[in-house]
Amino acid sequence: MYAFEMHQPVTLEAALDHLASGARPLAGGQTLLASMKLRLSNPETLVDLGRVAGLDAIEVAPDAVCIGAMARHADVAAHTGMRAVFPALADLAGRIGDRQVRAMGTLGGVIANNDPAACYPSALLASGATVITTGREIAADDFFLGLFATALQDGELVCAVRFPVPRMAAYEKQRQPASQFPLAGVFVARFADGIVRVAITGAGGGVLRHTALEAVLSEDFRPEAAAAVRFDPQDAVGDLHAPADYRAHLIDVLSRRAVASALRAG
Secondary structure: OOOOEEEOOOOHHHHHHHHHOOOEEEOOOOOHHHHHHOOOOOOOEEEEOOOOOOOOOEEEOOOEEEEEOOOEHHHHHHOHHHHHHOHHHHHHHHOOOOHHHHHHOEHHHHHHHOOOOOOHHHHHHHHOOEEEEOOOEEEHHHHEEEOOEEOOOOOOOEEEEEEEOOOEEEEEEEEOOOOOOEEEEEEEEEOOOOOEEEEEEOOOOOOEEOHHHHHHHHHOOOHHHHOOOOOOHHHOOOOOOOOHHHHHHHHHHHHHHHHHHHHHHO
């Protein structure tokens, strides 16, 4: 690891001042610190967001939940209100990575990094969430721009994410055993008006909506209906862990499981 300077502000204003001077933000550090140890990244200055007041808040209401950017995965998973109001989101958080990742990783760090196999982006996209930054609000559909790319501008920080609460929802994934990232993951959300949103992670160059499945499930929310829709292998990626056609098959299987899980949860 190269030498670097670390700042630990306690206010958002101070953190932004450091960013304006060229510092790089540090959230949970599960990706950045690992890349620095491997000397794949060498920022000269880091600004640790862990002490900024209010960024780890979790607010729960019957129709929406708001999770601060620095809320740890383990805290989201264990939050009593979250488990009661949006259990699918709490379940997703509780199955990210391993215990150490859940203890250190943060919502804001995950979505700002936008790894194509991360779990949280699928929840944002399927829920129709809104990303709240230091300067604006960005719909999830407009936030994720592709492989490790987002709509965030230089000096802009994620403050929180606001999730509408679906009537039914579930997340299913198939883990890659070594990394614990999903080979494929499917988040399904059905809202009170019957509209269904489905988001896929791990299978493409970034998180994406499964619009063909959304259309079918909005008319008939059953695993049998999901079984009639096939994910196109041309829209999946292949690598040393799994070929594209296998990932496409996983999406089909996980979609049916997600619908069944959502129905059971009710």
